[in-house]
Amino acid sequence: AAKAAGLEWYGPTGEEFTKAYKAAHDGEDPSYHVAGGYAAGLILQKAIETADSVDKEAVLKALDATDMMIFFGHIKFDTSAENHGLQIGHxxxxxxxxxxxxxxxxxxxxxxxxxxxxxxxxxx
Structure with missing residues:
Protein backbone atom coordinates (compact mmCIF):
# COMPACT_ATOMS: atom_id res chain seq x y z
CA ALA A 1 0.00 0.00 0.00
CA ALA A 2 2.83 2.42 0.83
CA LYS A 3 4.60 1.85 -2.47
CA ALA A 4 1.36 2.19 -4.46
CA ALA A 5 0.67 5.48 -2.66
CA GLY A 6 4.22 6.72 -3.23
CA LEU A 7 4.94 6.78 0.49
CA GLU A 8 7.86 5.60 2.58
CA TRP A 9 7.14 2.60 4.81
CA TYR A 10 8.56 2.91 8.33
CA GLY A 11 8.74 0.31 11.08
CA PRO A 12 7.36 -3.21 11.35
CA THR A 13 4.36 -4.51 9.46
CA GLY A 14 1.17 -5.14 11.41
CA GLU A 15 1.94 -8.85 11.35
CA GLU A 16 5.50 -8.31 12.65
CA PHE A 17 4.26 -5.99 15.41
CA THR A 18 1.57 -8.45 16.50
CA LYS A 19 3.97 -11.40 16.47
CA ALA A 20 6.57 -9.54 18.57
CA TYR A 21 3.94 -8.30 21.02
CA LYS A 22 2.44 -11.76 21.47
CA ALA A 23 5.90 -13.26 22.01
CA ALA A 24 6.59 -10.72 24.75
CA HIS A 25 3.16 -11.00 26.41
CA ASP A 26 2.34 -14.70 26.71
CA GLY A 27 0.36 -14.87 23.47
CA GLU A 28 -1.94 -11.95 24.33
CA ASP A 29 -3.16 -9.93 21.34
CA PRO A 30 -2.19 -6.26 21.38
CA SER A 31 -5.09 -3.90 22.06
CA TYR A 32 -5.87 -0.87 19.93
CA HIS A 33 -4.34 1.28 22.69
CA VAL A 34 -1.12 -0.74 22.67
CA ALA A 35 -0.88 -0.38 18.89
CA GLY A 36 -1.63 3.35 19.10
CA GLY A 37 1.05 3.89 21.72
CA TYR A 38 3.60 1.97 19.67
CA ALA A 39 2.61 3.93 16.56
CA ALA A 40 3.13 7.21 18.45
CA GLY A 41 6.60 6.02 19.43
CA LEU A 42 7.42 5.15 15.81
CA ILE A 43 6.27 8.58 14.65
CA LEU A 44 8.42 10.33 17.24
CA GLN A 45 11.40 8.08 16.47
CA LYS A 46 11.15 8.89 12.74
CA ALA A 47 10.84 12.63 13.47
CA ILE A 48 13.98 12.55 15.65
CA GLU A 49 15.86 10.62 12.95
CA THR A 50 14.69 13.09 10.28
CA ALA A 51 15.62 16.08 12.45
CA ASP A 52 18.91 14.41 13.40
CA SER A 53 18.29 16.07 16.75
CA VAL A 54 16.11 16.02 19.84
CA ASP A 55 15.77 19.80 19.70
CA LYS A 56 12.07 20.60 20.13
CA GLU A 57 11.79 22.96 17.16
CA ALA A 58 13.70 20.60 14.85
CA VAL A 59 11.50 17.66 15.85
CA LEU A 60 8.31 19.73 15.39
CA LYS A 61 9.50 20.75 11.92
CA ALA A 62 10.14 17.09 11.08
CA LEU A 63 6.68 16.12 12.37
CA ASP A 64 5.13 18.82 10.16
CA ALA A 65 6.91 17.28 7.15
CA THR A 66 5.91 13.71 8.04
CA ASP A 67 4.18 11.84 5.22
CA MET A 68 4.73 8.10 5.61
CA MET A 69 3.01 4.78 6.08
CA ILE A 70 3.29 2.67 9.22
CA PHE A 71 1.33 -0.40 10.35
CA PHE A 72 -1.23 2.01 11.82
CA GLY A 73 -1.87 3.68 8.45
CA HIS A 74 -0.88 6.79 6.51
CA ILE A 75 0.63 9.38 8.84
CA LYS A 76 0.48 13.04 7.82
CA PHE A 77 -0.30 16.09 9.93
CA ASP A 78 -2.25 19.26 9.16
CA THR A 79 0.04 22.29 9.32
CA SER A 80 -2.67 24.96 9.19
CA ALA A 81 -3.00 27.37 12.11
CA GLU A 82 -6.54 26.15 12.81
CA ASN A 83 -5.82 22.40 12.89
CA HIS A 84 -2.07 22.17 13.40
CA GLY A 85 -1.05 18.63 14.35
CA LEU A 86 -4.33 16.97 13.36
CA GLN A 87 -3.78 13.56 11.75
CA ILE A 88 -4.98 13.89 8.14
CA GLY A 89 -3.23 10.94 6.50
CA HIS A 90 -6.27 8.70 6.79
Whole structure:
Protein backbone atom coordinates (compact mmCIF):
# COMPACT_ATOMS: atom_id res chain seq x y z
CA ALA A 1 0.00 0.00 0.00
CA ALA A 2 2.83 2.42 0.83
CA LYS A 3 4.60 1.85 -2.47
CA ALA A 4 1.36 2.19 -4.46
CA ALA A 5 0.67 5.48 -2.66
CA GLY A 6 4.22 6.72 -3.23
CA LEU A 7 4.94 6.78 0.49
CA GLU A 8 7.86 5.60 2.58
CA TRP A 9 7.14 2.60 4.81
CA TYR A 10 8.56 2.91 8.33
CA GLY A 11 8.74 0.31 11.08
CA PRO A 12 7.36 -3.21 11.35
CA THR A 13 4.36 -4.51 9.46
CA GLY A 14 1.17 -5.14 11.41
CA GLU A 15 1.94 -8.85 11.35
CA GLU A 16 5.50 -8.31 12.65
CA PHE A 17 4.26 -5.99 15.41
CA THR A 18 1.57 -8.45 16.50
CA LYS A 19 3.97 -11.40 16.47
CA ALA A 20 6.57 -9.54 18.57
CA TYR A 21 3.94 -8.30 21.02
CA LYS A 22 2.44 -11.76 21.47
CA ALA A 23 5.90 -13.26 22.01
CA ALA A 24 6.59 -10.72 24.75
CA HIS A 25 3.16 -11.00 26.41
CA ASP A 26 2.34 -14.70 26.71
CA GLY A 27 0.36 -14.87 23.47
CA GLU A 28 -1.94 -11.95 24.33
CA ASP A 29 -3.16 -9.93 21.34
CA PRO A 30 -2.19 -6.26 21.38
CA SER A 31 -5.09 -3.90 22.06
CA TYR A 32 -5.87 -0.87 19.93
CA HIS A 33 -4.34 1.28 22.69
CA VAL A 34 -1.12 -0.74 22.67
CA ALA A 35 -0.88 -0.38 18.89
CA GLY A 36 -1.63 3.35 19.10
CA GLY A 37 1.05 3.89 21.72
CA TYR A 38 3.60 1.97 19.67
CA ALA A 39 2.61 3.93 16.56
CA ALA A 40 3.13 7.21 18.45
CA GLY A 41 6.60 6.02 19.43
CA LEU A 42 7.42 5.15 15.81
CA ILE A 43 6.27 8.58 14.65
CA LEU A 44 8.42 10.33 17.24
CA GLN A 45 11.40 8.08 16.47
CA LYS A 46 11.15 8.89 12.74
CA ALA A 47 10.84 12.63 13.47
CA ILE A 48 13.98 12.55 15.65
CA GLU A 49 15.86 10.62 12.95
CA THR A 50 14.69 13.09 10.28
CA ALA A 51 15.62 16.08 12.45
CA ASP A 52 18.91 14.41 13.40
CA SER A 53 18.29 16.07 16.75
CA VAL A 54 16.11 16.02 19.84
CA ASP A 55 15.77 19.80 19.70
CA LYS A 56 12.07 20.60 20.13
CA GLU A 57 11.79 22.96 17.16
CA ALA A 58 13.70 20.60 14.85
CA VAL A 59 11.50 17.66 15.85
CA LEU A 60 8.31 19.73 15.39
CA LYS A 61 9.50 20.75 11.92
CA ALA A 62 10.14 17.09 11.08
CA LEU A 63 6.68 16.12 12.37
CA ASP A 64 5.13 18.82 10.16
CA ALA A 65 6.91 17.28 7.15
CA THR A 66 5.91 13.71 8.04
CA ASP A 67 4.18 11.84 5.22
CA MET A 68 4.73 8.10 5.61
CA MET A 69 3.01 4.78 6.08
CA ILE A 70 3.29 2.67 9.22
CA PHE A 71 1.33 -0.40 10.35
CA PHE A 72 -1.23 2.01 11.82
CA GLY A 73 -1.87 3.68 8.45
CA HIS A 74 -0.88 6.79 6.51
CA ILE A 75 0.63 9.38 8.84
CA LYS A 76 0.48 13.04 7.82
CA PHE A 77 -0.30 16.09 9.93
CA ASP A 78 -2.25 19.26 9.16
CA THR A 79 0.04 22.29 9.32
CA SER A 80 -2.67 24.96 9.19
CA ALA A 81 -3.00 27.37 12.11
CA GLU A 82 -6.54 26.15 12.81
CA ASN A 83 -5.82 22.40 12.89
CA HIS A 84 -2.07 22.17 13.40
CA GLY A 85 -1.05 18.63 14.35
CA LEU A 86 -4.33 16.97 13.36
CA GLN A 87 -3.78 13.56 11.75
CA ILE A 88 -4.98 13.89 8.14
CA GLY A 89 -3.23 10.94 6.50
CA HIS A 90 -6.27 8.70 6.79
CA UNK A 91 -9.74 8.75 8.25
CA UNK A 92 -10.04 6.99 11.55
CA UNK A 93 -12.83 4.48 11.93
CA UNK A 94 -15.40 4.56 14.70
CA UNK A 95 -16.19 1.27 16.35
CA UNK A 96 -19.12 0.55 18.63
CA UNK A 97 -19.72 -2.52 20.77
CA UNK A 98 -23.11 -3.91 19.82
CA UNK A 99 -25.08 -6.90 21.02
CA UNK A 100 -25.59 -9.62 18.40
CA UNK A 101 -27.17 -12.94 19.33
CA UNK A 102 -26.48 -12.35 23.02
CA UNK A 103 -22.78 -11.55 22.42
CA UNK A 104 -20.99 -8.20 22.33
CA UNK A 105 -19.21 -7.67 19.02
CA UNK A 106 -17.21 -4.77 17.61
CA UNK A 107 -18.91 -3.11 14.65
CA UNK A 108 -17.51 -0.38 12.40
CA UNK A 109 -20.11 2.42 12.34
CA UNK A 110 -18.14 5.09 10.44
CA UNK A 111 -17.15 5.92 7.78
CA UNK A 112 -20.26 4.77 5.99
CA UNK A 113 -18.25 3.19 3.15
CA UNK A 114 -16.66 0.74 5.58
CA UNK A 115 -19.51 0.35 8.07
CA UNK A 116 -20.47 -3.13 9.18
CA UNK A 117 -23.49 -1.87 11.16
CA UNK A 118 -25.62 1.20 11.80
CA UNK A 119 -24.70 3.12 14.97
CA UNK A 120 -27.01 2.64 17.94
CA UNK A 121 -27.95 5.90 19.63
CA UNK A 122 -28.54 6.54 22.35
CA UNK A 123 -26.24 3.83 23.55
CA UNK A 124 -28.09 1.41 25.80
Missing amino acids: DMILIQWQEKDGQLVKEVVWPEAGATAEPIYPIR
